[in-house]
Amino acid sequence: MYPDSRFRKTLIAFWNILKKDMSTYYLKPPNISWGIIFPLAWTLMFFIRTQEPIDVRAILPGVIGMAILFGTTSMLAVTITFERKQKAFDRLIISPNSLFVVIMAKTTGAILFGFCNALVPILFSLFFTTLSGISWGYLFLSIFLISFTSTFLGLFIAVSVHEVFEAQTFSNFFRFPMIFLCGLFIPISSLPVFLRPLSHILPLTYGVDIFRHAINNEGNMPLILNFFLLVLFALILYFFSMQNIKKKWIY
Amino acid sequence: MNNISHPDMSIDDQAIVRAENLSKRFEAVVAVDRISFEVHTGEIFGFLGPNGAGKTTTINMLTGLARMSTGSIFINGIDCDKDHKTAQSFIGVVPDESNLYDDLSGYENLCFCGALYGMRKELRQKRATELLKHFGLWDSSNKLFKHYSKGMKRKLTIAAGIIHSPSLLFLDEPTTGIDVSSARQIRTMIRDLNQEGVTIFLTTHYLEEAERLCDRIAFIVNGKIIRLATLDELVQDFESYETVEFIFESENDKAIPTSVLQSRFPDYKFKPISPNSLYISSAGKLELSKLIAYCEENEMKLYEAKRVKPSLEDIFVNITEEGERHVS
Numbered sequence: 140m141y142p143d144s145r146f147r148k149t150l151i152a153f154w155n156i157l158k159k160d161m162s163t164y165y166l167k168p169p170n171i172s173w174g175i176i177f178p179l180a181w182t183l184m185f186f187i188r189t190q191e192p193i194d195v196r197a198i199l200p201g202v203i204g205m206a207i208l209f210g211t212t213s214m215l216a217v218t219i220t221f222e223r224k225q226k227a228f229d230r231l232i233i234s235p236n237s238l239f240v241v242i243m244a245k246t247t248g249a250i251l252f253g254f255c256n257a258l259v260p261i262l263f264s265l266f267f268t269t270l271s272g273i274s275w276g277y278l279f280l281s282i283f284l285i286s287f288t289s290t291f292l293g294l295f296i297a298v299s300v301h302e303v304f305e306a307q308t309f310s311n312f313f314r315f316p317m318i319f320l321c322g323l324f325i326p327i328s329s330l331p332v333f334l335r336p337l338s339h340i341l342p343l344t345y346g347v348d349i350f351r352h353a354i355n356n357e358g359n360m361p362l363i364l365n366f367f368l369l370v371l372f373a374l375i376l377y378f379f380s381m382q383n384i385k386k387k388w389i390y
Numbered sequence: 391m392n393n394i395s396h397p398d399m400s401i402d403d404q405a406i407v408r409a410e411n412l413s414k415r416f417e418a419v420v421a422v423d424r425i426s427f428e429v430h431t432g433e434i435f436g437f438l439g440p441n442g443a444g445k446t447t448t449i450n451m452l453t454g455l456a457r458m459s460t461g462s463i464f465i466n467g468i469d470c471d472k473d474h475k476t477a478q479s480f481i482g483v484v485p486d487e488s489n490l491y492d493d494l495s496g497y498e499n500l501c502f503c504g505a506l507y508g509m510r511k512e513l514r515q516k517r518a519t520e521l522l523k524h525f526g527l528w529d530s531s532n533k534l535f536k537h538y539s540k541g542m543k544r545k546l547t548i549a550a551g552i553i554h555s556p557s558l559l560f561l562d563e564p565t566t567g568i569d570v571s572s573a574r575q576i577r578t579m580i581r582d583l584n585q586e587g588v589t590i591f592l593t594t595h596y597l598e599e600a601e602r603l604c605d606r607i608a609f610i611v612n613g614k615i616i617r618l619a620t621l622d623e624l625v626q627d628f629e630s631y632e633t634v635e636f637i638f639e640s641e642n643d644k645a646i647p648t649s650v651l652q653s654r655f656p657d658y659k660f661k662p663i664s665p666n667s668l669y670i671s672s673a674g675k676l677e678l679s680k681l682i683a684y685c686e687e688n689e690m691k692l693y694e695a696k697r698v699k700p701s702l703e704d705i706f707v708n709i710t711e712e713g714e715r716h717v718s
């Protein structure tokens with residue numbers, strides 16, 4: 140065997156899984172263009188709808204949330220389902236690396252992709268407005284937490300399906316309702332009363348509220364409660380996914 | 391070879407794999423039913439059985455892809471129930487399907503597989519180069535895996551299984567679905583690897599392959615191992631089993647009436663080999679005089695009758711049929 144310590148070997152494996160995913164999936168031109176086109180398309184849609192100059196800062200939290208949600212869930216659900224179908228994922232499971240390391244390496248790529256996707260609307264908005272007075276610390280922390288929860292939502296989808304097309308369909312089943320239920324563009328207070336409880340069981344609701352605090356200083360819930368609930372969702376999704384993987388993938 | 395001692399068991403120095411009462415149940419179906427066996431260090435161990443017998447499920451449990459329902463597995467003395475991850479660093483796996491990454495080149499695939507085992511960059515690059523040259527794939531090393539032929543994919547998958555120099559290699563149907571020449575090359579590679587000291591656990595559908603390569607063979611039928619022996623021992627078991635080849639004159643334009651022969655001699659098995667020859671087998675003594683007399687009476691012009699040594703195929707068919715009868 141090689142004289143390196145187990146920790147070093149784990150780091151080598153982790154880094155190479157991440158690097159492989161970045162070069163094979165995330166840094167492919169169609170995905171990069173997706174990260175740019177998607178937020179642009181949404182911004183344009185608002186512009187066409189209102190036919191007036193848009194308040195960029197007002198729609199920015201929703202566009203950032205959408206960019207992360209669509210980027211992370213679709214990428215991870217599709218890539219993992221694809222690798223499972225090709226049985227390439229079995230290689231990772233039978234390697235000497237723990238399931239925790241494998242899953243963290245796979246999800247880190249998607250989290251970084253989500254983070255980068257979130258930066259696109261922020262950078263674009265610089266052309267139209269000033270971003271002074273933004274709490275960057277809160278903003279980046281919430282971008283990270285939403286990327287994390289959305290990635291694990293993608294993992295939850297990947298564990299539940301067998302085919303790539305099922306992953307696409309199933310992720311839309313979650314994502315599209317979230318656009319309307321999480322207060323991205325329609326305030327939760329404007330939703331019918333019977334739908335409001337649904338908004339509160341979706342992590343994106345809390346992430347977008349933090350964005351509003353950070354960008355426009357106008358959130359609906361206390362900042363600390365938003366962070367607490369978002370971290371809680373992240374932990375629940377992580378443990379739930381790990382349990383599911385152990386049960387379904389190591390059959 | 392690293393033999394790691396374990397306080398709970400006295401390890402047979404020879405056994406690199408020890409499976410005890412291994413079972414796998416999928417709800418009501420028992421895929422593997424309390425099997426026990428050992429794989430000796432340095433041997434090529436054949437694991438044979440019909441489709442759905444439990445071969446791949448057993449490999450999956452040994453390699454950590456499936457959880458055993460009951461029993462225990464020791465690899466290199468390590469109790470896999472307690473620490474499968476350490477055991478996994480000693481093993482290489484070549485699954486029945488080539489499962490490398492389509493969008494990576496042959497070279498990148500090998501380097502990636504090496505990295506999964508914690509190999510440093512220089513080491514995995516050196517080893518990948520060596521293996522690509524050894525397997526005759528160096529000229530295609532920068533080609534994407536998806537553009538490889540089936541035979542090349544198989545060879546690269548084997549190379550990926552040994553990039554980290556494992557002491558035990560699991561090969562699941564390594565030559566299935568590839569051309570004769572590639573299959574021959576792969577068989578030579580398997581033999582070379584074994585001579586270099588790698589213990590090989592081989593499942594195959596090709597009995598001739600098992601006959602040529604394996605030191606010992608286990609037959610699994612309906613999830614149970616029904617025989618485990620060396621090829622010589624298996625042949626000895628079948629010494630009383632007699633097979634004779636009858637070759638009829640070629641101008642004999644009538645088809646051999648196999649079904650008539652079968653009903654006349656129900657204790658024998660008749661298997662047509664060509665339009666004018668057939669094998670006649672019996673678990674006991676064959677009464678050749680009666681058979682010859684019957685042929686003469688029925689104007690079947692016999693040209694030659696010769697005794698045939700039982701092949702592994704005969705043994706396999708016999709053992710699996712017997713095993714299936716036992717189970718039913």
